[in-house]
Amino acid sequence: MTNSSTTKQNIVSICLWLLIWQAVAMIINEEILFVSPLSVLFKFPELIKSFIFWQSISFSILRILAGFFISTILSSIFAYIAYKSAAIEAFFRPIITVIKSTPVASFIILALIFIGKDIVPMFICMLMVTPIVYSNVLNGLKNVDKDLKEMSKLYDTKQIKHLYFPSLLPYITAAIDSGLGLCWKAGIAAEVICRTIPSIGNQIWETKFYIETTEMFAYTTVVILLSVLFDFLIKKATRAVLKKYNVEVVK
Structure with missing residues (x-):
């Protein structure tokens, strides 16, 4: 197709x-129970004139993308360490399982107790993406062609740049595809529960408190559009890199 x-x-x-x-x-x-898409559409001209609308969007984007990229880098490093040591891999395995199994809301409430509410959304994004990136990168490292590894040693090539990086690209791309959408859902949920100010999540909470159903749908639509937009942009960038190295995405 x-x-x-x-x-x-x-x-x-x-x-x-x-x-x-x-x-x-x-x-x-x-309308107070279930608004129409036309009502949501007509709400946008009012919202885009508001400073808090743009401020909330900007801060939410910053928190979520920061959490996503920090987690991607750290998880890749941890995966490489685990790849080099079976003992370290065994040490990480229980915590990865715990993160995968624990409800997001539980982590949000626990994090809210120990760290500031402004940091919680970013921390939750990092936490939710960690198992996905860690597992994908670790699997990618384990599936690097052994013959290529021997050749890289023989010809003294830079393994990370010429061997591991091209081999891991499709696995990292698959992790990004899975993790970015989860980041938006978990990050906005954390903002709602923590009432992080300014944020899209806090605006959604206030619409619930003041029973502004149309505005709540409008902000929810913004989250969906932002998620789709950044997913598209990051996919474009990663696929350009994949094309450069002539590799395919792992499904």
Whole structure:
């Protein structure tokens, strides 16, 4: 299936779901309970004139992306250390399992006790992405071609640049595909629970408190659009690097 046909199908699907949303809203006919997409759309001109709207978006983007990229770097380093030592890998295994299994809300509340509420969303993003990147990078390292490793030693090439980096790229890309969306969900949830100011999460909390359902839907739509946008941009960048090294993404 070509990219153009896939794009067309996605657009048609989105339009159909918007029509379903509009139809359900018209049937319920209670804006305070379930707003229509048209109401959300008409809310945006009001929001974009507000300073707090842009301030909240900017700070949320900063926290979430900072948590994501810091976690990606640290998790890759930990994975490399674990790859070099079976004992270290065994040491990390229980904590990775705990992070995977524990509900996000539990981590948010625990983090709120020990660290400031302004730091919690970034910390939660780091925590949620860690198992994904760690596992993918570790698997990538374990699947590096042994013959290539021997050749790199024989010809004295820089292993990280010429061997490990190209081999790990598809695994890192797969981790980014899985982790970025999770980062947005976990990060915004942390902002809502912690009432981090300024943030999209705090704005969502305030709309719930003042029963501003239309505004809540509008901010939720912003989160979805930001998640899709940054996912698209990072995928474009990573796929450009993949193309440079002539490697494929691990599904």
